Amino acid sequence: MSNRKPYVREMKRTWWKDHSFYRFYMLREATVLPLILFTLFITFGLGALVKGPDAWATWLDFMSHPIVILINILALAGSLFHAHTFFNMMPQVMPxxxxxxxxxxxxxxxxxxxxxxxxxxxxxxxx
Known part of the structure; x- marks a missing residue:
């Protein structure tokens, strides 16, 4: 047995900030965050729809809050951005x-x- 220790290169948490390709990749992958919230909002909306008119009205009031509207706009923008990058990649992946x-x-x-x-x-x- 050898007493040598293997070389382990230090990896900082912000390694991806050094290259534009990785920054773009991380931005693309971050588009899932507002989409998760949007999905949760819609799921709770379906639950409110099942519970009755009062729960539905409460959910509609929640959905009209400016922060929720902003999250939904971010989710739409993220979804369109993700689709744009996927569609542009498609001809290269599958000619x-x-x-x-x-x-x-x-x-x-x-x-x-x-x-x-x-x-x-x-x-x-x-x-």
Whole structure:
């Protein structure tokens, strides 16, 4: 047995701040935080809907609070930012071909946004 100790490089908690790629990555991953709160708000709203009109009115009052509205706006912005980065990455991760020719990356990204717009419109019409 050897008495040598293995080299363990010191890793600071802020290691990701030194490179722009990692800062962008951390920002992208942080978009989940307001989405978690939004999901909790909606879940409690469903519970209030089940409990009756008084609980529903209380939940609606809660949802009209300026801080909750700000959190919801941040959740929407985070969701759109996450979708933007995912859609831009998609053609690199999964290049598509049609009749042997590569489909332009911009076409793939625009098709994804068109699908989001269409689904959003359908949901808006239904609700």
């Amino acid at each position: 598509m071909r049609f009749k042997g020719k590569a489909i332009d990356k911009k076409t793939i990204v625009l098709a994804q946004w068109a699908a989001v717009a269409f689904i959003s419109l359908v949901v808006l019409i239904i609700v």
